[in-house]
Amino acid sequence: MATRRDPMGIGLAVLNRIASSPTIDKLKLRKTTERAVYEGAKGGFRVAGATTRAFKRVKGGGKPARLARTSDSGVFDLEPTEDQQMIVGVVKEFAAEVLRPAAGDAESSDDTSKEVLAQTSEFGLTLLNIPESLGGLSEDRSAVTGVLVAEALAEGDMGQAVACLAPAAVATAISLWGSDAQQQTYLPAFSGDDVPASALAVAEPRALFDPFDLRTTAVRAEGGGLTINGVKSAVVRGSEAELFVVAVDLEGSGPTLVLVESSTPGVTIEADPSMGLRAAGLSRLVLDDVQVPADAVLGEGAADDYRECIRLSRLAWAGLALGTGRAVLDYVSEYVKTRTAFGEPIAHRQAVAFMVANIAIELEGMRLVTLKAASRAEQGLDFSREVALARRLASEYGMKIGTDGVQLLGGHGFVKEHPVERWYRDLRAVGLMEGAVLV
């Protein structure tokens, strides 16, 4: 039994790993990103699922490893732990030094560069929610750390942040709800150096989509397996992904999660370029009579697990909105103080200054509600209400911040010379996304 880490879970091990990774400032991004597979898929071209590494099936049979809940400290506190501060410090630097400068190129190539992705696995992004006994770095759940990390990444660039976090979402799902066999089969790959691209696919392409009313179905086939049919959308880096966790309506038991390896016959990926999050390589996953074994159902397939997955995913999206919102606030604060009109900085006008003040007020409000939801989640308290409220705020005010950001720059906000129009497009995603990221 490993020594129990301090209550916040993400221990010194993470920091150690961060410290030993090649320093961030050494990282130089190649201007021309390597793009092979995805290039052709841009225009709606269909490709088969990426060839999978052979995930060596492990029988398992013991109890799956689970992260412990953190305990209620009983004290109202807004101060992150020292570990969290250090982790966030590193991620913030990475976001500022790597993601932000790479955002333009990543967007125009509709993907996040392999160097950037490799860098995130180097400092252990996927490991934050994997139990130590399975090669991860954590003993306790930490939705708060997850939110803080998502926020820090998205302050650099939301699209790349989503691409970086997508494999972590799959690893987290397997950690939280997978069986012993599933954990032993898949998690080692996520704690290695070559983290498999993978995606948590929940959304479906239709108006008023409800993750509790899925059209993608899994029916029991002869011989005990499952046959899956349906179309999933907002699948991150679909053409690269080797493993999917797919939300399906399982015959007789409602919505649940199923593991699908990308090389399974009947799996097709369609590029689905969208208004924003271009660097996340959004795709559709078409499942046409896909056969999976009965034990592909994630864990017990419990309704509560699925519900928790939806909530934690929304929480991660709220966290992303916080980061991009912060980027907008900092950018416009600087801009309104330097841009002059009628002989003085436009910041001297109440009509302008009040807009900036309101961005700050709403951003802080949604941040606190998101953190409350996260802290309830990791303490094992019911957090359905708080997630719904955080999502509402992130959706409503996140978008308001995006549109006001563009407005404050006027015509300059509308052109790509400034990043604000990209943030505007990215922030629209927050209220409508399901799945893809998880804390």
Added chain:
Amino acid sequence: MINLETPRKFRPFIKQAHQVADEFLRANSRKYDLAEHAYPKELDLLASLVDGMGDSGQGQGAGAAGVRRDEDDGAKAGKVRNGTNMSSVLSIIEMCWADVGLLLSMPRQGLGNSAIASVANDEQLERFKGTWAAMAITEPGTGSDSANIVTTAVKDGDAYVLNGEKIYVTSGERADSVVVWATLDKKLGRAAIKSFLVPKSLPGIRVERLEHKLGIRASDTAVIVLDNCRVPAENLLGNPEIDTKQGFAGAMATFDNTRPLVAGMAVGCARAALEDTRELLEEAGVEIDYDRPAQTQSYAAATFIAMEADWEAALLLTLEAAWLADNRKPNSMEASMAKAKAGRVGNDITLRCVELAGTLGYSENELIEKWSRDSKILDIFEGTQQIQQLIVARRLLNLSSSELR
């Protein structure tokens, strides 16, 4: 460690406060809304209860005692502290869940008491113990620009002679003293503005009339006239010197402490409306599901979730401002953020609740219409919505009051 749950040590007292608020305030809500200017005698008993709790050291007061940044334990040792700012806000929320007007009428818990607690020296604190102090800042010609007051204080021997007219003095008739803002020398600007504790027993201070209002009718709002009122020099609160460097900061510091309290009032009032509206909606067959996307639910359910979200943001901003104060971190911007958010959403939520409840909500049969009238003042006093935005913007953009006017 980040945790935004109600501090464990305050949970029993909040429960208690809630019951007290229900019994003493909510139960008399409509009565004193209808009988404007009648003295709510039920509060006398409650006030002695609060005093008793305060003396035994276990009470959290109704707000007025809680704004002093006391120098004890916790923060010094580097430990996170949940102290009197937090407990005062939590207490105020419970009280205003019951009735804002009656909370404001609470004997010995006036805004003037907050000012005393915030700026008085230890000797004054002891001497003014037990007084019920109202607060007099606004004048007929001066609202948000409180640096422009024209009420004067002229030193004459061992006293100051005060002259001027003050309006919107909450509890101005019922309180036994008034904290009056006056200028020692108009030419020296804001630095010359001082506050004085003026006992109403002194000759030269009188209540001119009482206002008739949109809401918080249980609370008396007075016009007070100072006519050559001689106030003992030792009743000047804080430092008598005119420090032009320090400027207005001293007087304004009171607001950093009282704004979260007013934000708490808006949070409490809006919670009352949300609770009752939810019941009425459920009676009408509306189900609120936090997991299903709001856009797939009924308009009423989606609206309710949206209101709750704004309410939660207001609550947490308020607690953040209090938490910062308890841990002796600067909170001026956060206090204004809390007041801005809580003030506007408190008003918006209560009005929308009336709309959702229809003529039922509009009628005096329910209290929702009352809360929607009470909430308006909370976006006005202790600094209007616009003043809060101005403060936030100046801090955020690092602009002076001459740059961002």
